[in-house]
Amino acid sequence: MIRFARLRGSARRGFEAAGDLAGRARLLATDRVLESRHDGLRVRGREESFDVVLFFSAEPAQLYQATMWLGPLEELARHVRVAVLCRQAGHAIRLASMTGLPVRMSRRAEECNGWLTRSGVALVVYVNQNTQNFQTLRLPRPAHAHLSHGESEKVSMVSNQLKAYDLVFTAGPAARHRILENLFDFDPAAFVDVGRPQVDVHDAVRHLPSSDRVTVLYAPTWEGDSPAMAYGSVASQGEAIAAAVLQSSGHRLVYRPHPQTGRVSAAARRADRAIRTRIERAAAADPAAGHRVDTSSVWGWQLDEADQCICDVSAVAFDWLATGKPILLTAAKGDARSVGPTTARLPRLSVDETPRVLELLSSETDLQHRQALAALVEHHFGDTTPGSSMRRFVQACTDAVTHRRSQWGEG
16 A cells, blocks of 8 residues: 555655645645556566666656656667656656556565566666665666766766766766766776767657747756755846847747756745746737747757757756857856866856847857867767767667676576
8 A cells, every 4th residue: 555644745845845835735646546546557566577677766846857768768668678667656657648668666665676676677777866776776686777867067967876886877978087087986887878868869840830030948957955056047047038038029938947946945936937927928928929938848859949048057058069059058146166177168148147148149159169069069978960879878778688687697
């Protein structure tokens, strides 16, 4: 039986932090739906066989960390047997509605580990550093690989927790160098470069209507849960950025807030609401302009359909670099955080300069500068031709499965 009391405790922290007091009741109701209508998601008593399993545990607002990997995992499933294992019922239901991959769940570590053992899984992959990962990492039989959920120069990218995994899937040389320079005695044999398969999923469907306007993507990160991770610009620059773009008759604004925006900062929460309201009013006043708030679970089409980008220090900046299109990286007033070698070379948008954001974006067309950034893209991601990252990811996983099974004498 699912333990509702435990769910209420974790849900309370997540939803109250997001300012949604009704969220607890909704998530509890969702779990009751699982109990009555989705019992097939539960792992108890199942006899199944899989090769690769994505293990996922997170707060409610962090579901995006798993959804961005569904495309690569679905491609991998054409070669080996793949499933998703969740520790939260709400996540399991949401993911099961978004993919044809088998999705299973249990709140109990013993049940999850028993199911993984019975299923003969050879590779377990993780997209975050949730503490519940380590209850599954104690299993000695499968290999354990950390995927992360983005490539950036945030300080969180060099956590000592990486040493717990057998394999660390990295985007490219830059990530490997960053880890080796910051962690003591890290084994470089654990690295496997796969590029960015999360954005190497090509969808022929157009998400934005054709327009003569210049499409500006504003995709800030969240405010972070500590001063060291406070890279977000929503509270300090977000409203001014939105106002500047919305006032232009030649531009279209696509605002894509981080799913965790406002989780710990009331100022960020208020600014996010204000930006959304501005966009709603502008869209109502001129529907043809096409301004929108993008809260979709899919990331990648924005790189193709937007013309210019404003973002913070995050994975968005590095993904955007591969497009070769104009970018501005926000820089809060008095920002004393150290920046990485790539971040330091990107054009910055200070608080004082925010009203001139469109002018500054238009000036970011120097060919020599963009060619230099293109060289950085290769350093971060390796080969970025369409399909390359996906092939490397699939090969890395299938190699790990084959190697592990050969160690078991099943080769």
